[in-house]
Amino acid sequence: MLMDLELYRTFLAICDTRSFTAAAGLVGRTQSAVSQQIKRLETTLGHTLFERESSPVNLTEYGKSLLRPARTIVSTHAEAMAKFKRTSFAGIVVVGIADAYVNRIMQEVARLFTMLYPEGTISFVIDDSLGLTRRIADGSIDLAFVTEGNCPTRGPVVFRDRLVVVGPSDVNLSGADPLPLAVWDERNEDEAPLTAALEAMNRNYRAVCVCRSVHAQHLAVTAGLCVAVLVEGSMVAGERAYLESDGFPVLKELTVRLERSSAKRSQVIDFLHDQYLSFFSK
Numbered sequence: 001m002l003m004d005l006e007l008y009r010t011f012l013a014i015c016d017t018r019s020f021t022a023a024a025g026l027v028g029r030t031q032s033a034v035s036q037q038i039k040r041l042e043t044t045l046g047h048t049l050f051e052r053e054s055s056p057v058n059l060t061e062y063g064k065s066l067l068r069p070a071r072t073i074v075s076t077h078a079e080a081m082a083k084f085k086r087t088s089f090a091g092i093v094v095v096g097i098a099d100a101y102v103n104r105i106m107q108e109v110a111r112l113f114t115m116l117y118p119e120g121t122i123s124f125v126i127d128d129s130l131g132l133t134r135r136i137a138d139g140s141i142d143l144a145f146v147t148e149g150n151c152p153t154r155g156p157v158v159f160r161d162r163l164v165v166v167g168p169s170d171v172n173l174s175g176a177d178p179l180p181l182a183v184w185d186e187r188n189e190d191e192a193p194l195t196a197a198l199e200a201m202n203r204n205y206r207a208v209c210v211c212r213s214v215h216a217q218h219l220a221v222t223a224g225l226c227v228a229v230l231v232e233g234s235m236v237a238g239e240r241a242y243l244e245s246d247g248f249p250v251l252k253e254l255t256v257r258l259e260r261s262s263a264k265r266s267q268v269i270d271f272l273h274d275q276y277l278s279f280f281s282k
Helices: 005-017 020-027 031-045 061-085 099-116 129-138 192-200 214-222 267-280
Strands: 092-098 121-127 143-147 157-168 179-183 205-210 227-231 239-242 253-260
Touching: 005 020, 005 031, 005 061, 020 031, 020 099, 020 239, 092 099, 092 129, 092 267, 099 121, 099 143, 099 214, 099 227, 099 267, 121 129, 129 143, 129 253, 143 267, 157 214, 157 267, 179 192, 179 214, 205 214, 214 227, 214 239, 253 267
Parallel strands: 092 121, 092 143, 179 205, 179 227
Antiparallel strands: 143 253, 157 227, 157 239, 157 253
């Protein structure tokens, strides 16, 4: 039976993250698209693969039996494609990722590079979008995934996401008084719409965690300490989004662009740019 390889990739992403939301970020699709893909796979196979009512998501017995074959299919395809595309490039490519998207794309960025250039080295720079565009301009990094609007951008759109209020999945903090927040700092514009909305609703809140690290904010949320304004596609297991139905405001949409430095010309960087654009914008 022929099966769309993307269905298996999505299936494995859910298995690895145990969350449809987190898997959506991993494969670069919306949560609804991920759900539709799994329904297609289940319809084709004639079996239910996940216990959707559980949190985190669990595999059914049939889903467990599919796990190993699915990994074999995906890895075999990746190895076959890599053999055709490999080059003798043994240099270094520097890739910048805005810290808000590390959870969503870094794993696939590294994996795709290694498949294409097994003798090469990828060096990551994690910074905010403004810092990354400055490095693109001075040529210290070759490619960068940055947020449109936070800095000058001219590269192609690679994917879209949105900011949401994220809380722990095992503790409902939506009604906490005061609402405990993890904040970047007092001037962060991404958090301003949330605090303004809370004040308009006469909701009490207080900062219980101040940290200029997206990773640290995720840790604070999954520990059950607070909620935070984070990128929906970068959510991890142990988190849930608080949306309008929970009494929280709609936050801003995000457009992510792939910037390329013009400081040096390289066929390797050109090809890698095109491969990343194709992979993440599908």
